[in-house]
Structure formats: C-alpha cells, structure tokens
Amino acid sequence: MQTNIRIQQIQVSGIRRFDEAISTIPDILKLTVGEPDLPTPAHIKKAAIAAIRDDWTHYSPLMGFAALQHAASTYFNQKYQLNYDPEEIIATVGATEAVATALLTILNPGDTVLLPTPAYTSYEPVVSMANAQLVPIDTTTTGYKLTPTALQTALDEHVLDHVKALILNYPTNPTGVTYTRDELQALQKVIATAGIYVISDEIYSELTYEQAHTAFATLYPSKTITINGLSKSHAMTGWRLGFILAPHDLIAEMKKTHQYLVTSTSSISQAAGIEALTNGLDDGPAMRSVYQERRDYMVKRLSEIGLNYIYPTGAFYIFVQLPTDFEGSSWDFATRLAHEAHVAVVPGSAFGASGEGWFRISYAASQSVLRESMNQLALWRVQTASQE
Ligand SMILES: Cc1ncc(COP(=O)(O)O)c(C=O)c1O
Structure with missing residues (x-):
C-alpha cells in the first residue's frame, strides 16, 4: 500500500x-x-502564567478569543495602518499554519503560484500538497527583489497555467532585503491588472532597519492575505502564535481549513498574545x-x-x-x-x-x-x- x-x-x-x-x-x-x-519579554510570560492560574485552559473559539482578535486589529492598525475588523483575523499556530491555511484554501489542483526566489522553504511543499505548481521567479539578477518586469514576464509565460497567486515575503528570508513603498506600488499595478491573490508573509515586519515597513494590504486590500505573527517580533517562536488577516469573504473560507487542520491555537498562547499586542508595542x-x-x-x-x-x-x-x-x-x-x-x-x-x-x-x-x-x-x- x-x-x-x-x-x-x-x-x-x-x-x-x-x-x-x-x-x-x-x-x-x-x-x-x-x-x-x-x-520572550517578562510581561508576556506573566500573562500566560496568569492564564493557566485562571483556567484559560480550554478550547477557544475557532478563530481565536475575541479579545485577541480585537487586540490584533488595533495593533496592526497602529503599526502598519492596516484596516481589518477583528472578525477578519484568524489566530493560527504560528505563521506556518497561516501560510498553509491560506494556500490550501485558495488553490485548486493545477493552479500556479509564483514565488520570487531564493525563498523560505515552507511554501513549495504546501503548494505541492494542494496539487498545484510553484513557479520560481529568480531574483538573483535584480538585487534579490522581484521587479514589475520579471513579474509581468512570468505572468505572460504562464498565461495558460491558471496563475492564482503570488507569494511575497519581505523583509525576506534568506536574503534580508526588503521593499520600499514605491517598489511595492509598482508591483501592485501588475498584480491588480492580473487580478491574482497575494499572500504576503510579513513575519519580519518589525525588523526593518533603514525604512518603515509597508504592509502590502494597504496597497491591495481586496486580494491580499496578510500573514504575520509574534514569533520574530516578540521572540515567541515556541508559543506558536500567528495571524491571517484578510477580507471577510476569504476569512470565511479559511476559517474552515483552519478548523479542520488545528481547531484553534493554544488558549494560553493567545492570552500571552493579547498582552504582547496590547502592552508590548515597544x-x-x-x-x-x-x-x-x-x-x-x-x-x-x-x-x-x-x-x-x-x-x-x-x-x-x-x-x-x-x-x-x-x-x-x-x-x-x-x-x-x-x-x-x-x-x-x-x-x-x-x-x-x-x-x-x-x-x-x-x-x-x-x-x-x-x-x-x-x-x-x-x-x-x-x-x-x-x-x-
Ligand atoms: C518567512 C517566514 N515565514 C514564516 C515563518 C514561520 O514562522 P512561525 O514560527 O511563526 O511559524 C518563518 C520562520 O522562520 C519565516 O522565516
């Protein structure tokens, strides 16, 4: 067998x-x-200890506690001017589950996903699990950044291949490069014309050194699925807490994938997350x-x-x-x-x-x-x- x-x-x-x-x-x-x-900052650890003491040890709602969704909505608005209702946010098991839930929700067998490379390792296997294909766009000759021309070329070359989405990740693992607002705006024009989804993995958004971070959803809200989380910004890799932020219609679909993959993320980690997002802005x-x-x-x-x-x-x-x-x-x-x-x-x-x-x-x-x-x-x- x-x-x-x-x-x-x-x-x-x-x-x-x-x-x-x-x-x-x-x-x-x-x-x-x-x-x-x-x-992990001490005030966040204390909140988790209090959660255990107060018996926050049962299932949470599928998408996370309402208090966490509210805290995330406010936090991402304050940090990156993102406008998501609390109900447009799912608390996930790290950014990893967020990426998997997003891809498994939008992809049909035979679809194509574009990915600027070199890239983080977790995208391609999930695309493959969805029976879709990943097309790398080599960025080595363009300063390790995707350019509108390279994106347009890839779209043209794969015009018959059901290109469904582009995965963006910036600041980028493994190169540490990131994009200016102007560069993102130029990409957005090509993307909007093609009408494809963008899965924007912004897990390193707090770690930008020379410029402010521009969230892609501020430029292309209707079809961007924003991925973020607390692993890197708050040194919380082991807590397994991430977020998907997307418009209501997409969230409603992703909620089902999320439920049948994990039900919900840890209640204790969510209590820590509420503290991180509310009192851990610095x-x-x-x-x-x-x-x-x-x-x-x-x-x-x-x-x-x-x-x-x-x-x-x-x-x-x-x-x-x-x-x-x-x-x-x-x-x-x-x-x-x-x-x-x-x-x-x-x-x-x-x-x-x-x-x-x-x-x-x-x-x-x-x-x-x-x-x-x-x-x-x-x-x-x-x-x-x-x-x-
Ligand atoms: C680009 C990128 N996305 C997602 C992740 C996974 O994050 P998490 O630990 O929150 O699942 C990582 C971790 O290294 C990463 O580099």
Whole structure:
C-alpha cells in the first residue's frame, strides 16, 4: 500500500536537515535556524502564567478569543495602518499554519503560484500538497527583489497555467532585503491588472532597519492575505502564535481549513498574545535595535574577511557568497565549515536552485557566539587559502 505520492516527494526542509546533520559536532557555533536568542519579554510570560492560574485552559473559539482578535486589529492598525475588523483575523499556530491555511484554501489542483526566489522553504511543499505548481521567479539578477518586469514576464509565460497567486515575503528570508513603498506600488499595478491573490508573509515586519515597513494590504486590500505573527517580533517562536488577516469573504473560507487542520491555537498562547499586542508595542523596536547592532557588526566582520554578501535591511539574516576560490556546492561548503571551523550556516541551495553558490547566516544569536564564529571563520579562511 502506497502513502501519498506528493508527500513522498516532499523532504524535511534543508534548513532543518542541515541543522540536524551538524548538531552532533562538539562545540558547534550555530548560525542556522531563524530562532531569536532573546527571551520572550517578562510581561508576556506573566500573562500566560496568569492564564493557566485562571483556567484559560480550554478550547477557544475557532478563530481565536475575541479579545485577541480585537487586540490584533488595533495593533496592526497602529503599526502598519492596516484596516481589518477583528472578525477578519484568524489566530493560527504560528505563521506556518497561516501560510498553509491560506494556500490550501485558495488553490485548486493545477493552479500556479509564483514565488520570487531564493525563498523560505515552507511554501513549495504546501503548494505541492494542494496539487498545484510553484513557479520560481529568480531574483538573483535584480538585487534579490522581484521587479514589475520579471513579474509581468512570468505572468505572460504562464498565461495558460491558471496563475492564482503570488507569494511575497519581505523583509525576506534568506536574503534580508526588503521593499520600499514605491517598489511595492509598482508591483501592485501588475498584480491588480492580473487580478491574482497575494499572500504576503510579513513575519519580519518589525525588523526593518533603514525604512518603515509597508504592509502590502494597504496597497491591495481586496486580494491580499496578510500573514504575520509574534514569533520574530516578540521572540515567541515556541508559543506558536500567528495571524491571517484578510477580507471577510476569504476569512470565511479559511476559517474552515483552519478548523479542520488545528481547531484553534493554544488558549494560553493567545492570552500571552493579547498582552504582547496590547502592552508590548515597544518590544519589537527594542529587539530591532539589538539585531541592528548585530547586523552592523556582522557586515563589518564579513567585509574584513573579504566575503561578498547582500547588504541586509531587514529580518536577521545575511546571504553570503561562497568564496570564489571554493570549488563545490553550498552544501559542501557549509559541511566543511561546520566540521573544520565549527561554524554552522545554512547552504543557499536549501532556499531553491537560485540560492546555490551562497550561504545564509542567521545573526539571531548572542554577540559572543557571533564574535567567536566570525573569528573562527576568519581563521579558517586564512588556513584554507594558504593550503591551496
Ligand atoms: C518567512 C517566514 N515565514 C514564516 C515563518 C514561520 O514562522 P512561525 O514560527 O511563526 O511559524 C518563518 C520562520 O522562520 C519565516 O522565516
């Protein structure tokens, strides 16, 4: 008896596979997983403890507690001028479930989804589960950003393929680039003409360093499904709390998918979320300044080491080019670096074919881990260069 063929073809993500492969190396310095090292703020933890004490330990309504929907509606309005009614918001099990619920709700078998690449690893498997196809749009020659011309070309090339949606993710994992309002407006014109949905994964919206974040739904409200959450902005990855924000008609459909996937997200996490969204407006900016210092430190060190990278303006990643004298794949490079220098980074190929030749550093690690790993990388570079 055969299990589902599409699931057989999916693999655990390259990020996790690589991380698991190098985890047994003693004293490994991990710059792999996009996991904030900062603790969840104390006031949020207290709210969760109080929730347990007060027996908030049962099912919540499917879309989340009304108090959470209200808090999220106000928060996203204050932060990014988004205008969603509380009833247009679903509390999800992290942004991960939000992405899955959105894609499984809108896609029919045979539909096409466009995705600028290199990209985060969780989109393609879900598109495949929906029996739809993902078409990558290579951004390596356009500054790692999608351009209106590249988008139009992809739409033209796939005019017969039922293009249903474009996935945007900015600030972008793995490159750390983000878009200006003008750039988004130019994309919006092409998207609106095509009439496709946009799934806009803005999980790193609080982590933009040089400019304010523009939410795509402020430009294209009727067909944007906004994905956000507290994992990165409030260092709450383990609480599993994310959000889908979308117009009523889409939310009504997504509510059903959400119900049959997960029923609802944890009541205790929702209590923590109400606190984060109500009294934690400054938590994101406080973390942002910590990450920005680290970003500045990392680009300085990488420049001194002589490595080429994409200057990151958001999230907590730097995409770095393999040294020109290295012969081999990004997986080979990251494996050698882990074994020989005890520094773990993610091979660029984990983010799609267009990531080959590069590797991703996550600088959501402590300053001492960052310093030590850059020291070891610098030493390893000198040693390997002198051997060749
Ligand atoms: C772009 C992007 N979207 C979604 C997620 C998943 O977020 P969550 O932990 O809230 O499920 C991540 C996590 O790394 C991410 O980088």
